[in-house]
Amino acid sequence: MIEKERQQLLDELLEKQKQGRLKPSDRFAIPCQQMPQQDAMERKNNVEEVTTGYSETQARLEAMRCLGCKTAPCVNGCPVRINIKDFITAIADGEFAKALGIIKENSLLPAVCGRVCPQEVQCQEKCTVGLKFKDVNKAVSIGRLERFAADWGDKQNEKDVPKIAAKTKIKVAVIGSGPGSIVAAADTARAGHDVTMFEAFHKTGGVMVYGIPEFRLPKKIVQKEIDVLEKMGVKIVRNFIVGKTRTIEQLMSEDGFDAVYIGVGAGLPKFMGIEGESLVGVYSANEYLTRANLMKAYKFGNGSDTPIIRSKKIAVVGGGNVAMDCSRMALRLGAEKVYLLYRRTEKEMPARVEEVHHAKEEGVEFHTLQSPQKIIGDENSCVKAVECIKYELGEPDESGRRRPVAIENSEFTIDLDAVIIAIGNGANPLIGQTTPNLKFNKWGNIIVDENCKTSIDGVWAGGDIVLGSATVILAMGQGRGAAAAINKYFAEKLSERSGDN
């Protein structure tokens, strides 16, 4: 469908609507608006964003597919309960500023969430339109519309700074600068508190900057959100490792912080524990992506001093979004062959359907029901091959996914020059080692109550350090919840105090 045809269709639909003749059957008949994207063969040679976003006409057409269900089941699928129905109606009406305003009531990072949220298992899974077609891919593209509204807002060139309540003199420390921390910092700053954000790296944004690649989430989008925080008066301290530079105890007893939010993420890569995992050319996904994204190793020798091995044949182990990111980054770094090795089948992959689709389009070879059991090195201890074994699916395990069972004598080898292990992250032990009273569960995640409060008074936590490896939106939800709890806690304290006087 070309833009002119789209415009014509939109005009017809709007006319019908004006006359009150627009029926659900008309809405069902609107074709799903495909996301414009860079050609696969072209994009695998650059780091520019893969998808380029809806045009206004496309956005309005897609929004008109929404039936406006009274019960709005989509909202129940959203971890932060965005008023989806209303913002989509606003887009259909061409009122984009209003749409963005509605989203921002609940989500601080629409440009990010519109891009990286797994909508197909959240809002879009519940969409009546998708259910009618018995295909979640035919649901209203809520995520793309969210992104459209956010990008439209950015183009208006005025990033509005939220209103700040009267200053309270309450000092809040936010540890980490990922999605949960950004929201926690913004919401506590909005309540008038004096907020300082601490980041261990020399750049802010957490996993959105070191982990998620540029081609999926442009870094300038994240930077804009950080800029807004600074405009709101949030102080940002980089190169500051809480637990090492100062402990939480010191921040509270010596530096005068009244509250602390811990949002340090799940930064401890898991390895498989197989032979050869320390050979040269074996990377954790974190290391590979950090070199490539944060340190811009794709520009090595031309604007970056951080090297990365430029492999010709590479295997990525895992089936999540991070495994897809690594595979696609490897292609952009010049790999000729990228094999994705996964123990289960594509159906069980935790990665988003869209990411799997993009990876395949770009030429990543999916090898499912296989997993490495040994990495083989050459005389210089560099990776030269990987020995794999084949699997079949057995009975479902406690996660409900069918358990992979190794097939005896099915070993085979693949020649390679690098392996990336992308099988997840554990909890980083740094805060635990230096905060004796903080309670952790057996996986090293911080234990919190329903308001994200930890076992220490005045300390809250959220995101992956609480949830294990989760999503941007869930981290955001927790940052919001924790901030609300922090604000409530101090509002009560302040009113008690004024009551005493």
Add this chain to the structure above:
Amino acid sequence: MAESGFERNFIFGRVKKMSHKIIHKEQLSENVFAIDVSAELIASAAKPGQFIILAINSEYSERIPLTIAASNAEKGTIRLIWQRLGKTTTELADLKVGETIENIAGPLGKPTHLENFGLVVCVGGGIGCAPLLPIATALKKQGNKIISILGARNKELLILESEFAAISDELIVTTDDGSLGRKALVTEPLKEICQRKQKPDKVFVIGPAVMMKFCCEVTKQFDVPTDVSLNTIMIDGTGMCGGCRVEIGGETKFVCVDGPEFDGHKVNFDLMLKRLNAYKNHEQKALEQYKEHKCKIGLDKKTERKK
């Protein structure tokens, strides 16, 4: 309440971009440099055995780990000593007093376990003498008797001899060519000391991986507990990337959060040596480019004239 270093930082408005000014600089040998650089928060938190990660520039620089050779909480400075090898260490050596390093994060790693062991041998090789000095100094303060063995390829490359002399009960210097002290490798006197009537209670070795490997082979024969400090390739230094991983007694450990000090008898040095060389070609390329760039903008000439 007294102002903490943190509060002072805010008052001076430096916290937003805690840039780190070079206060003092010296050249210890042809390729070894030392600076005192302002890093108030790190200086007040640093303990012997810990390290920092620095990136000269936020946009293009790589992140490299360097051990804290000394820290002065009062002045708010830390001392860094490094060897000019690749591009980043060369660029660092080209910085002058008054210039700044954009990013320094730390102190990282677990501090040295200090106690009164009794007789301690401290073995430093080349640039390894720098991180060894604060450890030896602290061990001396704990009441240990210190024998220091310092080794270098030649007289010019030996650093910190007088500093070690001041805190050692016995000091042995070795050079490969005999231009200073004994013409020997450090393993020779180490072995002799292990054979003495009073066997050492503990040995600390810091130096090139190869040297640490052979020292550990010696002390293992005599069953003397030996700690080594490893300096591997790192990015974040907080346990996030796993690039620094080493094999200790068959288990994977991260130098940044589990170390940098380990039981030397359990370290798989051969694998570590290979991992250290992972980017050798890249490093050479980057260094050549940097030198070429310096020629073009005339930086090399400026330094020439100054000499």
